[in-house]
Amino acid sequence: MSRRENPIDRRFRELVAKGEHALIGYIVAGYPDEHTSIEVARAMIDGGVDILEIGIPFSDPIADGPTIQRASYKALSKGITPRKALEIARSIRGSYDVPLVAMTYFNIVYRQGVDRFIPLAKDNGIDGLIVPDLTYEEADDVIRIAHIHDMDLIFLVAPNTSDERLNRVASVSKGFLYLVSVYGTTGERDIFYEYTLDAIRRTKGLIMGRVPLAVGFGISKKEHARVMINAGADAIVVGSAFINIIEKSNGSRDIMLKGIRELAHELKQATRGLV
């Protein structure tokens, strides 16, 4: 049986045809509140985001820096649940044709039950799933169930991942492979070091075209996007930079949404090769 083309694959194919790279934007579901997080997603998509990553908050996000920790904590204290986060996804998917990727920690998936969470996410319009604390050694069941439900299970690799392991992870990752750009957690950074670009080149070489390569963690500026794309990234992921705009806007909705739209637009231009 040949698989139907997943929306994420299709989006990458369309972008390649246009000679573009992908901009992946990240929101925390329920931050700053349920309704506004949908508006934030809309502003990102209006600004040019190609794929939207929706963070489902977890109480103990060990891969995240202070910005996303604060946003997750706030969303949780306002009562966000995994189910409500999926409803947010559904509502975004109802008005935009943009592939959606859920990002959450394994306990959230495990607690609902892998065989319940994945079909439920799919029914709510989620096309891919990123679980930063799920290594491929522990993922047999998740891979099997994701396959049954046509959910792209997206794996991560890091600058210190060995060639051999990278090769194995690349062969199971669907939709794209996510390279963590730095030694560290999520959060805006001003500068990147040469090792990040080396990791992108090495990963790109080892993937050998099996899946697109997305690079994330710390990217906030168009200049970052450019050098990473030049090194071989097919997509860049931006999260904390958007959340910082929300925090800094001090509740002024118009300023916030305008800021998000503009940042998305600027980064999208970079992925078009226009800066």
Added chain:
Amino acid sequence: MRLKHYPIDGKFGRFGGRYVPETLIPALEELERAYIDAREDKDFKRELDYYLKHYAGRPTQLYYARNLSNAIGGASIYLKREDLLHGGAHKINNTIGQALLAKRMGKERVIAETGAGQHGVATAMACAALGLKCEIYMGSKDAERQRLNVFRMELLGAKVNKVDSGSQTLKDAINEALRDWITNVKNTYYLLGSVVGPHPYPMMVRDFQSVIGREIRKQCMNMLGGMPDAIVACVGGGSNAMGTFHEFLDSKVDLYGVEAGGHGLASNTHSATLCAGSEGVLHGMLTYLLQDEHGQVMDTHSIAAGLDYPGVGPEHAYLKSIGRVKYVNATDDEAIDAFMSLAKYEGIIPALEPAHALAYTMKIAREYGKDSSIVVTISGRGDKDVEVVQRYLVERSTKR
């Protein structure tokens, strides 16, 4: 399969494993290789034994608590005196072992988490003794509650980093230590304080603590001419309990792990993870957790800060699942009463953590009867808890 031989491929049955960000995988693999290499090395063992004896004060005594046993009128109760160790708790068994390993691995910097400060202090001591740089993560709520321990760690040369995220307690301190490790993975050694976290920590910490059980076996042979009928230890993360039980897993001895019942299981303010929790993934391991229906980890409570943790070591989760160890709990109130009893009858002030184990021991001593013997691990001394107990007694007397 003998229970002593677990873990297999990093797992205790389905529990344990490695649920961590990819950046930590090479570090955990390096750590596992280095530990297995050290474990086989006679020089490493000799150095560890040297520090355990001359620095930490091993072996610790097994003391027959005659007065307490007589007062209860049941089984003979024996105390494994880990409270007599340097630093006042069993924690030093593990920190010396891991600090020696860090040194052997050529790591320049050691980080650790601490709840009440016991593991932080024990880490700072080991690092000072071995000349390692040391940073401790501590929830800002805990740091406020345990100001003296913060100063103690600083005296010992450690830098204390306060953690403002989440519930600002032990679980958040572990989160922050893991984040630090992800960031400084090349030169940093993460010295975890209990039998928790991703493989190989639950195995390695257990191995370093299992000196407790080996000594108990030998001492029981000498004093009782055989094995005790039951062994009891308190369970926070589970290191003193695993260290006590490991030697006896394949023997005919009843084993009891005592968790913190707080205000009682029905009150929902407790830390009795195995008694009242459900399966989940936290801090790199599949184990039992106190969590809500959505998978968010809950705040916990115990009068004993060292038991105040929403997870538990995966080997305990496994031993519960196969019924080898019976996991029970004692409330704040019961622990306080046991604390007072030991002070009054034996002139020994235990830490509030092992006071939970003692409370349960006193409960079952009569059931076991006069001809039997029970060993209870007194994992630490109670100097740190005197103020808390005093406050508790005042509050209790005004409530009654």
